[in-house]
Amino acid sequence: MTRRRLPEWFLLLLPAIIVIAAVVLIPLIFSFYSSFTPYKLTRPSTLWKWVGTYNYEKILSDVKFWAAFGRTILFLTIALNLELMLGLGIALLVNKVTWGQRGIRTMLMFPMMFSPILVGFQFKFIFNDNIGLVNNIIQSVGFADVALPWLVDGKLAMFSILFAEIWMSTSVFAILILAGLFAIPRDPLEAAKVDGCTPWQSFRHITLPFLMPFIFIAMTIRSLDVARAYDIVQIMTGGGPARRTELLWTLMSRTGYVDARMGLANAMGYVSILLSILFTIYFFHKLSAARAELGMTG
Amino acid sequence: MANVTLDTVDKFYGKHQAVHGISLDIADQEFVVLVGPSGCGKSTTLRMIAGLEDISGGTISIGDRVVNDLPPRERNISMVFQNYALYPHMTVGENLGFSLKIAKMPDAEIASAVNEAAQILGLDELIDRKPAELSGGQRQRVAMGRAIVRHPEVFLFDEPLSNLDAKLRTQMRVEIKKLHKKVASTIIYVTHDQVEAMTLADRIVLMRDGHIVQVGTPLELFNKPVDVFVATFIGSPPMNILDGVVRGDQIQLTDDLAIKIPSDARGLVQDGQAIKFGFRADNLTPKGHGVSDEGEIATIDLEVSLAEPLGTETLLFAEIGGVEVQAKMLNPRSVKPGETLSFQLMLDKCHIFDADTGAAIRG
Incomplete structure (x- = not known):
């Protein structure tokens, strides 16, 4: 009598298959399925009603969604660029420090150690129009005698959120770019000096091309991070006032x-994931190009 | 005109002194090689001339300008680095033309200068490649090409051949020598390889522990070393050095081996003085396999421990008083280990050094 046995390769892969199914596959299939239903958390039976692409059609014509979509792109662009510029500047300065550099490097990471929720609360206080630090300073120095509505005015609120975001995450760029600076061989920089480069020209023609792969790695990581910005916004403005700081994730969670x-929210999620995918593809493309430029393979 | 003058130049790293007040005059279009064991300060000296290291004391002049406080770009020098230091993101052509582009030269002139340099170094076909696609020897040529496009007053070479294999090194050595004839500029070349120093240099500057030990033409250093260090550093195989004591008109090397003091050295040593006795392998030859029987010659019987046939000659190893010495056999026949041969030592080619200071008594 022979017993039927599962093939060995399948047995060996089974633990991985179970984990992936539990963690990724089932939620993915479930959420994708539910985006074709009018699933309401309060009425579970709606999960079994198939509405086809109704949710998607609704999203495509939903002004609020596309406003949040555009605002997220804007937020992403401003935050990433400013963080890059500031992080690059900080990294270049720290790279010049000869004494106490380790300490400074550790301190650089402090903002990353805080929970984003706490950062949100902290800046909510700092920008509070009545008791906040910023207004206090502005008024006591005498720049203005009225309280500026930092978190109430639409543009100012966006600025305040960006400020908190940049405060928290610039160090990611600084650390990664600093690692890049450490990895630059000394010889080409010295050759450039002898070849007649001013410090600016050395930076422009030698240092920067060497840093580009690191910059694009930082960009990829941060674009994924910022595209799912939620906590700081939720704490500081909750997407308000009147949806003027509404980003994709605050809209989706609402x-x-x-x-x-939930069905509609999941559909939104699948549309907005396009954004992350596009940014990732773009930056990876740039990364490979920058690496190829330096003669690195793979 | 670009003579280079170093006047009591010091270099300190913190409290550690890497270069001790060295002075050196290098003439226009001269090929000077700084040579010495690692850590002797030769590269530091070169980097101070280049402007890549600060000068802690003294002055360096290029032409008649003191360059101590000038950045490298204002010194009109170019440098070839040990690791080539090519710009990996630029093609060979862009690497060659980079310094001209920085100097804002018109594109047409850059192109013709790059072509000229590429032609001199045989890089024409590689002009569009990236450094990663080149072999070591090709990269080295690009590094040299990058140095010559600008027609600088002084070329600095920092151990440019040490990353190449032996065959390529010999080949590049010849090319560098030819290049010097073509560009007619001053060249300062750093190496730890005495063969490179001997073959390339108009003058060798031999350094040790941040001091200059001896400056001279290759043959001066070879024939008239100022001390034991120079004698053993220059020449291959290194000079044989034996301890000895002066006894009357003889030098006692071991209990049962004494040789005559060369006649012109007799007034220079005193009875009972401890000395170091040096001779090159070329001057210790088996009877009948050396140069001639003329001049002052001592005959020593030695048991050969090892023979290294090199074709036109064979290196023989033997021991005198427990110290291994090397001898050279011209027109060699095969020699078996353990065979005892009668050797002739040419006394008038021998060197006598002070036992304590190592300084040459008879150079």
């Missing part, structure tokens, strides 16, 4: 958990 329309 739709999913406050309005309980």
Whole structure:
């Protein structure tokens, strides 16, 4: 009598298959399926009602969604560029420090150690129009005698959120670029000096090309991070006032958990994931190009 | 005109002194090689001339300008680095033309200068490649090409051949020598390889522990070393050095071996003086396999421990008083280990050094 046995390769892969199924596959299939239903958290039976692409059609014509979509891109662009410039500047300065550099490097990471929620609360206080630090300073120095509505005015609120975001995450760029600076061989820089480069020309023609792969790695990581910005915004403005700081994730969580329309929220998620995918593809493309430029393979 | 003058130049790293007040005059279009064991300060000296290291004391002049406080770009020098230091993101052509581009030379002139340099170094076909696609020897040529496009007053070479294999090194050595004839500029070349120093230099500057030990033409250093260090550093195989004591008109090398003091050295040593006795392998030859029987010659019987046939000659190893010495056999026949041969030592080619200071008594 022979017993039927599962093939060995399958047995060996089974633990991995189980883990991946539990962690990624099932949630993915479930959420994708539910985006074709009018699933409401408060009425579980709606999960079994198939509405086809209704949710997607609704999103495509939803002004609020596309406003949040555009605002997220804007937020992403401004935050990434400013963080890059500031991080590059900080890294270049720290690279010149000869004494106590380790200490400074550790201190650089302090903002990354805080929970984003706490950063949100902290800046909510700092920018508070009545008791906040910023208004206090402005008024006591005498720049203005009225309280500036930092978190209430739409543009100022966006600025305040950006400020908090940049405060928290510039060090990611600084650390990664600093690692890049450490990895630059000394010889080409010295050759450039002898070849007649001013410090600016050395930076422009030698240092920067060497840093580009590191910059694009930082960009890729941060674009994924910022595209799912939620905590700081939720704490500081909650997407308000009047949705003027609404980003994709605050909109999605409002739709999913406050309005309980999970099917619609999941559909939004699948549309907005395009954004992350596009940014990732773009930066990876740039990264490979920059690496090829330096003669690195793979 | 670009003579280079170093006047009591010091270099300190913190409290550690790497270069001790060295002075050196290098003539226009001269090929000077700084040579010495690692850590002797030769590269530091070169980098101070280049402007890549600060000068702690003294002055360096190029032409008649003191360059101590000038950045490298204002010194009109170019440098070839040990690791080539090519710009990996630029093609060979861009690497060659980079310094001209920085100097804002018109594109057409850059192109013709790059072509000229590429032609001199045989790089024409590689002009569009990236450094990663080149072999070591090709990279080295690009590094040299990058140095010559600008027609600088002084070329600095920092151990440019040490990353190449032996065959390529010999080949590049010849090319560098030819290049010097073509560009007619002053060249300062750093190496730890005495063969490179001997073959390339108009003058060798031999350094040790941040001091200059001896400056001279290759043959001066070879024939008239100022001390034991120079004698053993220059020449291959290194000079044989034996301890000895002066006894009357003889030098006692071991209990049962004494040789005559060369006649012109007799007034220079005193009875009972401890000395170091040096001779090159070329001057210790088996009877009948050396140069001639003329001049002052001592005959020593030695047991050969090892023979290294090199074709036109054979290196023989033997021991005198427990110290290994090397001898050279011309027109060699095969020699077996353990064979005892009668050797002739040419006394008038021998060197006598002070036992304590190592300084040459008879150079």
